[in-house]
Every structure is written in structure tokens, then in C-alpha cells.
Amino acid sequence: MSALAYGVVAWLFLVGIYGVVSSRNLIHLVVCLSVAQSATDILLLEIGYRSGGHAPVFVSLPAHAGPAVDAVMQALALTDVVVGAAVTGLLLALAVQVHKRAGTLDPDTLRATKD
């Protein structure tokens, strides 16, 4: 179970980075970066998970007996998501301006343009 859980993290991260390296479109590149970044979200939540655990929300507890999962990791994942959204927004804005200046979103042809 551990191997699968942590394997997903490594796989998602590497697949995301591969997408960034091999990308032919800046918007595709930004999405790949989000994929790589989501690996960190999953890792945080997995570190905080406890088998049979319930969410760290203590409302109507009799229905959800058992231990609570790690609330600190969930708070960190929330921070991660917000920072990820900020980075994605900034990169997409850059992509808009690159397309206006260079007329292309392909990072490979972008290198040849001079302005």
C-alpha cells in the first residue's frame, strides 16, 4: 500500500516535469507544471493520512468513530493550492504577453525571435 501511495507521488512529479521539458506550447507547459505541483499536494495529504481516519472536523462525531487524520498537513495542502493558483495565473499572464510579442507559444521557435 505504501509503495502504491508514494509511487503515485513520484510518478506524477516526473510525468509533470517530462511535460514541462518536452512541451511545445507555453499553456501546455503551465498545465504540466500544475500536474507536477499536484504531486506535492498528494504527498502532504498522504503523510497526514491515518488508516480508517476521519476528517479533522469534530461535528456529529458518533457517526465517525476512530482517529482523525493530520490537520496540519491539510492546512499545508491548502497553502500549496493557493500558491499554485498564484503561480499558474502569473505564468498564464506571461504566456499571453509572449504570444502578443512573438506571435507563437512554442518555446522552441521562441528562441529564434528577437525583440
Added chain:
Amino acid sequence: MSRRARLAFFTVAAAALAVTLGVGLGGLPSFGSQISAYARMLNGLAQSQRHVTDVVSAISFDYRGIDTLFEEFILLSAVAGISVLLRPLSDETRELPADKAPDRSIPPPSPAVWLLAVFLSSLLVLIGIETVTHGQLTPGGGFQGGVILASAIYVVYLGTNYVTVERFQPAPLLEASDGVGASGYVFIGLLGLLVGASFLSNVVGLGVAGNLISGGTIPLLNLVVGVEVAAGFAILASEFLDQTAVIRTRRR
């Protein structure tokens, strides 16, 4: 570097990274076996100490409130950065699409889409406010609720047109709310200093756990964060929308 050379380089680097990741992840405690002592302590204490039922909110906005302050500032600077990046450049001008064909009016959306937009946007506003205000009780809070509130504006755009949606998002009001939301967090933190405690200490009456008004400063901080996030994401929506709708190259 050619494409093939880059991929070859990546393969070597990725293999090394995979090994490192494997060793690092392999050293973690097995999945689902335990949580940190810190988290166990907070799970046990938060309810009695801070009178909240959602421990995640208590951690975000109280125990580790200073982290969230910086997180909020990251979001504020990102929104400011995007506004700067997407401003009309020196060879561009703002021009409404209708100006180009004054004899033709923009066709209105179909009544079905309009009705759906009215229904959905009011529902989104309601759920957004509910998520912001119940952050200390159930999963949710300022960040999540703020995004839901901002998405109501996207739905309004879907069902109407650019001119109508501009009325829903006056730029000065949005920018002011963004700033007020971000600085409000600091001011609520300063309340702690005013009564002689430390910055961001929970000095407001805690109320009864499980009630809507409980948790002291936690719902207040959720509220200012909700205002900031909603305004920030609405600014983002309007900046990207402006790029396609009104910002054009100046004709010479």
C-alpha cells in the same frame, strides 16, 4: 540544445531524480500508520482551546496564522503582478467590441442561458458566503469561499455580455476590497498587540464551539481572507477577459 539532446539530458536527470525520490519516499513511515505528535496534540486541543470544530481552520488562522498572512500576501502580489503584466501596452488601446460595428447590436443570450446564469450566480454567491462564514465549523473558509464567490462573476458573463459583467465588477471597488482584505488580516493581528498579547493571538471572545459565532478571531480572519480572495480572483477574471474583449493594437 536540440530537442533530442534535451530529452536525453532529461532522461538521465529524471532517472537520478527518481532514485533520489524513491530513497526519500521509502524512508517515510508506512502509509496510514501514524500522524505526527504535533497533529495529534492539535487535534485533541483545538476544540477546547479555540472553541472550533474544524481543526484545519484553527491551524490555518490561529496556531499557524502567520503562515496564512504570508500566503495571503503571496496571492495579493500575484494579483498585482498579473494586473501589471496584462495592462494595455504602449502600442495598445482599450476599445469596446461594439465600437467597431455601431449599426449592429450584440445579440442577447438565449433566455434559457440567462435564467440558468441568474439561478447559478445567486446560488454561487449564497454557497460562497456560507463557505466563508462556516470556516470554523465545517471544511471551508476564506480561501475556498472566496473562489466560489468570484466564480459567480464568470457565470454572469456566461449569461450576459461584457458590458453587463463590467457593471458587476467595478475595478476601483475590487481593487479596494483586495487591499482591505489583505490589510484587514494585519489589523486583526494587531488586536492582539493592543491588549498586550502577541501578534495574531486569539483575543476576541471565543463563544460556544459549534455555534456560528465561535472561535474568536478565526471567523473574522476567514471573512477578510474571503473578501481578499474573492476580489483578487474577480480582478484576475476581468484582466484576462479584457485581453480578449477590449485591449487591441492601436491602429496607425
